[in-house]
Amino acid sequence: METLTTPNYLKQNFDYWQSEYATKHPDTNLVKLFHHIIKNEIDMNGRPLKVLDYGCSNGTNAKFFADMGMEAFGVDINRLAIAKASKDAAKWPMGSSLNFVSISPEVDEKDLFFQGDFDIILSWHTLCYFSDTDQHARLLSLRNNLRPGGLFIATMISKETHSYRISKPAEDGLRLMPIVERLKDLHGKEHFANHCGDASDVIRRLSMFEPMHLGHVNECFSVTNGENLHFWIFVGKKK
Numbered sequence: 001m002e003t004l005t006t007p008n009y010l011k012q013n014f015d016y017w018q019s020e021y022a023t024k025h026p027d028t029n030l031v032k033l034f035h036h037i038i039k040n041e042i043d044m045n046g047r048p049l050k051v052l053d054y055g056c057s058n059g060t061n062a063k064f065f066a067d068m069g070m071e072a073f074g075v076d077i078n079r080l081a082i083a084k085a086s087k088d089a090a091k092w093p094m095g096s097s098l099n100f101v102s103i104s105p106e107v108d109e110k111d112l113f114f115q116g117d118f119d120i121i122l123s124w125h126t127l128c129y130f131s132d133t134d135q136h137a138r139l140l141s142l143r144n145n146l147r148p149g150g151l152f153i154a155t156m157i158s159k160e161t162h163s164y165r166i167s168k169p170a171e172d173g174l175r176l177m178p179i180v181e182r183l184k185d186l187h188g189k190e191h192f193a194n195h196c197g198d199a200s201d202v203i204r205r206l207s208m209f210e211p212m213h214l215g216h217v218n219e220c221f222s223v224t225n226g227e228n229l230h231f232w233i234f235v236g237k238k239k
């Protein structure tokens with residue numbers, strides 16, 4: 001099959017993501033992960049932990065961490081979502097511990113977010129929007145933003161996902177994702193995504209972190225539609 005070239009995939013993905021979201025709740029899988037795994041790996045009784053949500057959208061997952069008593073920060077390329085997150089943060093009871101900023105889609109290994117030095121960095125359903133080269137650089141930058149011993153939590157979308165099967169191969173690990181009828185009012189454009197293989201592929205991509213836990217989820221809300229989302233959940237530590 002022909003491999004598509006992707007000279008401007010970051011711009012195309014940027015345009016794809018400029019939509020308004022009404023989501024009000026943190027991701028259920030993240031909440032469960034926190035209670036089953038994360039809270040046993042951190043000290044919740046000391047000083048407030050500093051957490052970054054990279055790809056935070058309108059901030060619901062960051063707000064969950066703030067709710068758990070942490071100083072939460074979020075960054076995203078979606079300007080509308082960041083505006084909404086910031087507006088909601090102003091009404092937050094612990095307003096000063098919740099901060100959001102919009103960023104450019106480009107990746108620089110030297111990027112520093114909110115002065116770095118994070119205890120926890122989360123990137124939930126976001127790292128798949130980078131080519132292999134940019135994903136590696138972004139992961140190194142996130143590692144640089146962590147304190148030694150800090151936790152890195154990420155999901156990696158897998159090739160067992162429905163959208164992988166209907167996409168077309170493109171350069172540098174990317175696939176061209178077609179417009180989905182069900183989502184076309186929210187996302188009326190094509191975009192690019194990068195799917196992981198098996199567990200060893202996840203560990204290889206995230207080898208700048210010491211692996212602690214690797215899990216996976218296969219979400220399917222309608223067998224009739226035939227859509228599923230299979231993703232890996234990685235929890236690691238800065239070496």
Ligand SMILES: C[S@@+](CC[C@H](N)C(=O)[O-])C[C@H]1O[C@@H](n2cnc3c(N)ncnc32)[C@H](O)[C@@H]1O
Nearest residue numbers: 017027055056057076077078105124125126129
């Ligand atoms: C599937 S949504 C997940 C949002 C949120 N993490 C959640 O779980 O609800 C993917 C997010 O990644 C963001 N994103 C895509 N490309 C990005 C980039 N280059 N840098 C930062 N964020 C990006 C999108 O704007 C979007 O908010």
